Amino acid sequence: MTFRVVGNDGLPLDAHLDIEGDEIIFHSRGGIRGRTGARNLDYGPGLRLLLQRVRASGCSLSGVWLDSDDVRLIDLDRRQILQGPELTSEPNEQFRIMSNRMQLFGRPPGAPYGGSRVKKVRLRIANPNDNISLEVKLALEWVPSDAPRRRRVATVDLKYVTAEHVWNAVQHLIEYPHELLPNDVSEFNAIINSNVRLPPRSIVSLAVSEALGLKVGTYDVPCDTEMLCHKILKDAGFTILQRGDSVPSEPIPISDDDRVWVEGGQALLVHLQRERAAGLSRAKKQSFVRLHGALRCENCGLDPVAIFGPEVGHACIEVHHSRTRIREMAEGHRTMLSDLQCLCANCHRIVHARLRRELS
Ligand SMILES: [Zn+2]
Ligand SMILES: [Zn+2]
Numbered sequence: 001m002t003f004r005v006v007g008n009d010g011l012p013l014d015a016h017l018d019i020e021g022d023e024i025i026f027h028s029r030g031g032i033r034g035r036t037g038a039r040n041l042d043y044g045p046g047l048r049l050l051l052q053r054v055r056a057s058g059c060s061l062s063g064v065w066l067d068s069d070d071v072r073l074i075d076l077d078r079r080q081i082l083q084g085p086e087l088t089s090e091p092n093e094q095f096r097i098m099s100n101r102m103q104l105f106g107r108p109p110g111a112p113y114g115g116s117r118v119k120k121v122r123l124r125i126a127n128p129n130d131n132i133s134l135e136v137k138l139a140l141e142w143v144p145s146d147a148p149r150r151r152r153v154a155t156v157d158l159k160y161v162t163a164e165h166v167w168n169a170v171q172h173l174i175e176y177p178h179e180l181l182p183n184d185v186s187e188f189n190a191i192i193n194s195n196v197r198l199p200p201r202s203i204v205s206l207a208v209s210e211a212l213g214l215k216v217g218t219y220d221v222p223c224d225t226e227m228l229c230h231k232i233l234k235d236a237g238f239t240i241l242q243r244g245d246s247v248p249s250e251p252i253p254i255s256d257d258d259r260v261w262v263e264g265g266q267a268l269l270v271h272l273q274r275e276r277a278a279g280l281s282r283a284k285k286q287s288f289v290r291l292h293g294a295l296r297c298e299n300c301g302l303d304p305v306a307i308f309g310p311e312v313g314h315a316c317i318e319v320h321h322s323r324t325r326i327r328e329m330a331e332g333h334r335t336m337l338s339d340l341q342c343l344c345a346n347c348h349r350i351v352h353a354r355l356r357r358e359l360s
Helices: 043-056 084-088 091-104 155-160 163-175 200-211 223-235 256-264 266-275 280-292 304-308 345-359
Strands: 002-006 012-020 023-026 060-066 080-082 121-126 140-142 188-191 239-242 317-321 340-344
Touching: 002 043, 012 043, 012 140, 023 043, 043 060, 043 091, 043 121, 060 084, 060 091, 080 091, 084 091, 155 200, 155 223, 163 200, 163 223, 163 280, 188 200, 188 223, 200 223, 223 239, 266 280, 266 317, 280 317, 280 340, 317 345, 340 345
Parallel strands: none
Antiparallel strands: 002 012, 002 140, 012 023, 023 121, 060 080, 060 121, 188 239, 317 340
């Protein structure tokens, strides 16, 4: 629920926040006063007042984190902006530290200026006497929401979600992290790559929207289906880990030829990593079957199921990154399923051998 801070004179400030359990999500400031779209213009006075009220009410802070959309993929402990003894310092000092850290976070190394001091932050509050709710203690005023409510997706609908839907949802969320479900703070994350983790329900909620042809962003996957969401993501080739767990670094299995190739240059390693990205191969093969009716090698036409049978035949088809020229593949380039080819293992070896010759 959304609230706003009320000033000591009893008048509401333009300083909005959400309360989720024992956490306060203080909204960012944006736009210019007097123009449309301006929001949370009393950010500074509102946040200062909130910190003072937390202290005066006998509550205390147990952590403050940056919570902007663009940092929600980063682990909590890397975006903490108030911790340890700072949590018991004077409210004005807390405000100063938080403002500085917000500004520095995300500023390019060496850049002398820049960075916003008015970002969205998440404050965890210890409320010792919780017979009285936080909004009462902190003198907050409820703001009725005019946003349409999200509709819940039924559990049975989840069975229509394929690896291809999951892949598309993941790519979409990497590009538009503000479309993560609000309040999706699972203990678990799907590992996308060494830098990116995403909460399972957000991925599945988007995937199910695509699977059922629903409008994106209006459907919610209920919390009690969390385990089912994990299964859907694992079946699509992703690893699920608990929030703080570090990602086991699995070396990419490569052939002897490819090893020589990889030693020759970083771009080639990027090619292999990209082809072996979590979830990619299953998504591409499913998409190929959906479009063509069966799996086959796009180079020599080999039909693996006819030769090796339906149980294991698909194992000899690999996914090759064909569309983008390797030299142009910069870090962060987004892989589309249409950039990929299904090749039998033999043809894939040969294609790589040709690429090696071209590049050496
Ligand atoms: Zn082939
Ligand atoms: Zn390849």
